[in-house]
Amino acid sequence: MGNEQSNGSHYRHPEPIEEDPRMRRLGENHRREKEELQRAFKEERRETQLKLENAINEGKRNIERLENEKKKTEQKRETELRKYENEKKEMEEKYGRTVGQLRTSEKNLRKQLIEQKKSQMEMERRHYAELLDKQCVELEKERERIATVAIMKEYLKIMNTSYEAKVSLKMIKLYCLEDWSESFKAKIKFELDNLSAFREKFRDQFERFPQFLLDEPNANRNTVDACRGFISLVKDTMDHETMLGICGVLPAALEDGNQSAIKSFGADAEVLASELSNIKNGSKLQIENKDLKELTAPSTQEVFIDFLKESLFQTKTVILLIIIAWILCFCR
Incomplete structure (x- = not known):
């Protein structure tokens, strides 16, 4: 205590210093x-905190917005997915029905095509069968025509021989019935020789x-029978006793100068x-003018044209001889 009092008695407070105005300012x-x-x-x-709070609030709002958008997107996705599944299922069902219909249609179409093909093949078969039958008929007709033409060609040769014999008979008649002349004897003998040659040829x-x-x-049977008939008529005339008398007896009458017998033979x-001419006319009407026109196709007409040209040349020659004979008769 005494120390404290001693120290207290010795402490002195600093004396207040007067403040400087410059330092105070x-x-x-x-x-x-x-x-x-x-x-x-x-x-x-404060502004920074406000900005941070605003940023935090904006972030929260963005998060909320994004969450909502995400939720909407998920809902939309679910809706679209269900729609897709429904459409897919509907399309599958529709496809199944369509495929079934197509298979049925294809089956019916295939069946229809098969039936149509069968019908077409049957029509073609009938067509070709008819065509084949027609061609067979035409072929038989052509064979018949060609064969008949060959027969007709030979027949015309025979009838041409008959015509030549007829011409010789007319010449004999001409010389025998005219006023008798010794110069006619050789001509009658010449025609008798021709007539005998034609009879032999026939x-x-x-x-x-x-x-x-x-x-x-x-060959056509009707044409063949007609040809046979006319040839038989010619043969009957060629072998007639009158023909035999002319060929066998007339030469002797010529040698004897028997005018009565000569005129009778004329x-x-x-x-x-006349008989041979009638046979020729009948043949011409029944065969040559009818059957010959029907039978001579372009392929065979040339053969008959050549034959007819040859016959025409011979006919012209005979007619020329008849004219010369008539001229000689009148000149004498």
Whole structure:
């Protein structure tokens, strides 16, 4: 205690120092700047906190918006997925029905095509069968025509021999019935020789004609029968006793100068020539003018044209001889 009192008695408070005005101004300025800085810092911190709060709030709002959008997207996705599944199922069912219908249609169409093909094949078969039958008929007709043409060609040769014999008979009739002249004797003998040659030629043709018929079995029966008939008529005339008398007895009458017998044979020659002419006319009407036109196709017409040209040349020659004979008769 005594020490404390001793120390207390010795302590002295500092004496107040008189404050400098300049220092006081500096202190006040420093204090004001410090306060200003504190206010600015507080204001800046407040603004910063406000910005942070705004940013946080904006972030929360964005998160909420994004969450909502995500939810909507998921809902839309679910809706679209269900729609897709429904459409897919509907399309599968529709596809199944369509495939079934197509298979049924395809089956029906295939069946229809098969039936149509069968019908078409049947029509074609009938068509070709009819065509084949027609061609067979035409072929048989053509074979018949060709065979008949061959028969007709030989027949015309025989009838041409008959015509030549008829011409000789007419010449004999001409010389025998005219006023008798010794110069006629040689001409009558010449025609008698021709007539005998024609009769011999006809006999040879007549004997060979049946073989022609056998070689052409496809010839038309009606035409063949008609040809046979006319050739038989010619043969009857060629073998008639009157013809035999002219060929066998007339030469002797010529040698004897028997005018009565010569004129009688001339009349007989006229009758025989008329008979051959009638046979020729009948043949021309029944066969040559009818069957020959039907039978001569372009392929065979040339053969008959050549044959007819040859016959026409011979006919012209005979007519020329008849004219010359008439001229000689009148001149004498």
